[in-house]
Amino acid sequence: MVSFEGYRPGRLSGTRRAAYADFGPEGVSLQLECNASGRPGTVRDGRFVLGGNNSRIQTAIGCGPEHGPREVRFFDFFEQSPTVETLGADRLRLRAGGAELVLERPAVRRLAHLPSPAELDGAWRMMEVTRYLPEGGVAGVGLSEIPGRLIIAGDRLHFSACPELGLRFRHASEGRLVKTGGPTPASGPLGCAGVSDEADAPLLPGPSQALRLLHADPLVEKTGDGGLLLSTSDYGLLLVPDGR
Secondary structure (H helix, E strand, O other): OOEEOOEOOOOEEOOEEOEEEEEEOOEEEEEEOOOEEEEEEEEEOOEEEEOOOOOOOOOOOOOHHHHHHHHHHHHHHOOOOOEEEEEOOOEEEEEEOOEEEEEEOHHHHHHHHOOOHHHHOEEEEEEEEEEEOHHHOEEEEEOOOOOOOEEEEOOEEEEOOOHHHOEEEEEEOOOEEEEEEOOOOOOOOOOOOOOOOOOOOOOOOOOOHHHHHHOOOOEEEEOOOOOEEEEOOOEEEEEEEOOO
């Protein structure tokens, strides 16, 4: 999401997008920095038209006096048959009841949040590794108690607890850390001290998946609060500066 009613939300909340309207065969999935919901329907003749399914399932998190009312208006916006128009190849503008919603494809939106090479340098603490599930679901585990730090210096990257897994990379223009040298992680247990190879539940990633991700040419972007998100299509790794 770029904006709703002139409000421009943050792009990320941890390893996930903070605000979106994702259209699919059965309707639209919605979130605006707090609860997740959706509306059944389809885009037809330049409008989003509600479907016959009256389901209004959503999460129930208290969003505060500012976010709460805005979220209600956002969800209700899709019940007003908003008009839908394209703005170039990657943006949509929807309008209804005097309100305007502007959307941008996620792959393009992230390009406004790329770090410079200098912003990558330093010691980073791993906070969370997330598995991105089909149909938009996620399953993540916290990593803040794991000893060791991820060290980035120029074109070199390593985890201090197992430097033998260090690598060299090229910072590509699309915000991707392309591996150019270093070992291939073992297909079995990595054996990195303090970083378990075991997952606590079937859908959860094992903590060592965070280290495997580093060798998979991850995308990188700024989180908006000083952190970094490294991600592939299957996993995301949240980093914060050491000492925070």
